[in-house]
Amino acid sequence: MPLCRTSCYLAGLAAALLLANTAAAVELTKPLETLRSVGPFGQGNRAAEQAWRELSQADVQELPKILAALDGANPLAANWIRSAVDTIANRALQGGKLDAAPLETFALDRQHSPKARRLAFEWLAKVDPTARERLVPGMLDDPSLEMRRDAVTRLLDAAAPKFDAGEQEAAKELYGQALVGARDPDQVKLIAERLAKLGTRVDLPRHFGFLMDWHVIGPFDNTGESAFDIAYPPEKAIDLSAAFPGKLGEVRWIEAKTNDPYGAVDLNQTLGKNNGVVAYAFTKFQSDADREVDLRLTTVNANKIWLNGEEVGKFAVYHAGEELDQYVVRGKLRAGENTILLKILQNEMKESWAQDWKYQFRVCDAAGTAILSTDRPPTPEPPPAEPAKE
Numbered sequence: 435m436p437l438c439r440t441s442c443y444l445a446g447l448a449a450a451l452l453l454a455n456t457a458a459a460v461e462l463t464k465p466l467e468t469l470r471s472v473g474p475f476g477q478g479n480r481a482a483e484q485a486w487r488e489l490s491q492a493d494v495q496e497l498p499k500i501l502a503a504l505d506g507a508n509p510l511a512a513n514w515i516r517s518a519v520d521t522i523a524n525r526a527l528q529g530g531k532l533d534a535a536p537l538e539t540f541a542l543d544r545q546h547s548p549k550a551r552r553l554a555f556e557w558l559a560k561v562d563p564t565a566r567e568r569l570v571p572g573m574l575d576d577p578s579l580e581m582r583r584d585a586v587t588r589l590l591d592a593a594a595p596k597f598d599a600g601e602q603e604a605a606k607e608l609y610g611q612a613l614v615g616a617r618d619p620d621q622v623k624l625i626a627e628r629l630a631k632l633g634t635r636v637d638l639p640r641h642f643g644f645l646m647d648w649h650v651i652g653p654f655d656n657t658g659e660s661a662f663d664i665a666y667p668p669e670k671a672i673d674l675s676a677a678f679p680g681k682l683g684e685v686r687w688i689e690a691k692t693n694d695p696y697g698a699v700d701l702n703q704t705l706g707k708n709n710g711v712v713a714y715a716f717t718k719f720q721s722d723a724d725r726e727v728d729l730r731l732t733t734v735n736a737n738k739i740w741l742n743g744e745e746v747g748k749f750a751v752y753h754a755g756e757e758l759d760q761y762v763v764r765g766k767l768r769a770g771e772n773t774i775l776l777k778i779l780q781n782e783m784k785e786s787w788a789q790d791w792k793y794q795f796r797v798c799d800a801a802g803t804a805i806l807s808t809d810r811p812p813t814p815e816p817p818p819a820e821p822a823k824e
Contacts, residue, residue, distance in 0.1 A: 462496055465489040466503045469514040482514055489518040494526035494533070497554075498540050504550035516553060523557045534562040542569070548578030555581070574615035577801050586616045590624065597628055606632045613641070617802040619758050639813045643796040643804025644697025645717055645774070646813065648690040649674055652705050652713030655681040659781050661712045662736060662750050668714040668775065669740075681711055690715070693814035694794075696758070701778060701791040710782040711791070716775050719797065720808040721767040727805055730759040731776070733793040738777040741765040752781045753788050759802070767797075767805075 465485035472478040492500065500522070503515050526532040537558040541551050559565045566584075573585040593608035609625050613636065616622045626636040639646055654666045667678045674687045690704045701713050729739060729746065734756045739747040747763035754760070780791040797805045 462489070462492060462499065466500065466515070469518075470503060470507055470511045472511045472514060473508070474510065486514050486518055489515075490521040492518075492522055494522055494531055495536075497522060498536050501540055501550045501554055502546060504553070505547045507547075512549060516549075519553060519557075527557075527560060532557065532561050534558055534565070537561065538565065538569075544577055548580065551578055552580045574611070579617055579801060582615050582801070583618055583621065586612045586618075586621050589615075590621070593628070597632075602632050606634060610634075637813050638695040639697050640806065640810075641804060642697070642802075643798045643806060645719070645795050645797065645807075646692050646697055647811065648692075648699060648715045648717045649687045650690045650699070650701065650704055650713055650715045651678070651685050651687045652701070653681045653685070653708045653711035654678075654713075655710065656712045656779050656781065657710045659710075659736070659752070659779070661779060662738075662748075666712065666714070668716065669777070672716055672773065672775070674716070681708070687716070691814065697794045697796065698792055699794070701780075701793075702789070707789075708791075709780060709784070709789075711780050713778050713780075713791070714775060715778065715793065715795075716773070718807075719767065719772040719774055721769055721772055721805075722808050723767075723769050725767050725805070727765055727767055728798050728800055728802075729763050729765050729774070730796050730798060731761040731763075731793060732756055732758055732795075733760065733778055734790045735793070736779040736781070737761065737793070739763060740773075740775040742768065742772055743775075752779075753783065756790070758794070759796075 465488045468478070468481050468485035469489065472482045489500065497519065500515065500519055504512055507515060523532055537554045540546065541555040541558055543551065555565070555569075570581075570584045570588055573581040574589075576582045576585065589608050589612035593605050593612065596605035596608060606629065609629050609632070613622070613625045613629070616625055622636075622638070622641060626638060629636055638644075651668060655661060667676070677684050677686045679685075688704070690699050692699045699715065702708075705711075705713055729741065731737060731739060731747070734753050736750050736752050737748070738745060739761075746765045747761060749761050774795070776793060776795065778791065778793050781788075797807075799805060
């Protein structure tokens with residue numbers, strides 16, 4: 435075959451292959467886009483069913499691309515995509531064609547979403563029994579909390595027999611390593627308790643990033659839960675020397691410094707027990723740089739959050755429990771001084787379980803790692819433990 439004709443033939447073949455690959459890519463992209471567009475209240479569900487059937491027939495080599503579609507997907511879309519991944523991976527596993535290498539590469543790529551990486555890791559562990567032992571030790575600083583939790587658990591499992599055997603220094607070292615990576619409250623609590631028994635106090639407020647020094651003012655009136663959208667004076671300007679008419683008389687800003695190990699500020703103790711009331715809490719935060727942060731609030735009361743005078747969160751929910759980090763909003767700290775204002779509203783319910791009027795607030799990154807004010811004072815000593823009842 436003449437050189438020119440051969441070259442033309444190869445060029446044509448390459449073009450044909452390119453078009454075929456492009457078509458295949460489009461076929462995969464389309465169902466992924468359909469699934470990622472699924473919304474609440476059944477929005478897009480009918481189209482999603484067909485897209486899921488198409489996607490579930492994809493070749494196992496397409497798994498990394500499908501897993502990557504989980505990045506930024508809403509929870510409903512993620513359920514569809516995860517189900518397709520499981521279907522494809524299970525089919526390949528049953529046929530002995532599930533390759534560990536691309537799964538490991540994906541699981542270790544911290545640019546992808548934690549849920550996508552975790553899914554890849556779980557399938558990797560089914561193919562490669564050595565994966566957990568090889569990879570988990572390196573996940574102590576992982577942005578995926580599930581991956582990080584596994585690494586902390588591994589250290590806790592190693593520390594427990596040392597602790598039980600009285601090998602204090604070895605146990606202390608392992609618990610100290612675990613604390614560096616621990617972000618889940620149950621693990622941090624266990625580590626703190628064990629280290630306390632080994633003679634080392636853990637500064638829990640500093641570890642979590644709880645803000646301990648506040649100024650509070652109130653009570654203002656919230657009769658009939660009417661005050662959520664009423665802008666009392668602290669919402670307009672902060673003057674810590676000012677006095678205002680409150681529900682029961684004149685109110686002024688007062689200092690509220692908590693020594694609770696989890697940063698709880700009890701407004702019943704600080705301002706007096708009341709119902710149908712509003713309190714404001716104010717503090718300043720010094721940042722060493724401009725940065726995006728999580729502002730995490732725990733309270734059983736309705737609330738609003740302002741950062742540097744801008745409302746960044748509002749939740750008109752009363753008595754909804756008090757799980758740590760109940761409310762999470764994103765905000766941007768600016769280099770230098772920042773202001774944080776909270777509005778905490780108590781309603782008029784009289785049941786004993788509805789009497790809490792308190793909050794906890796912390797600043798951290800998306801993984802729950804504390805971000806501390808550059809002028810943060812030493813953490814107050816926690817209150818002494820109550821003597822055991824006989």
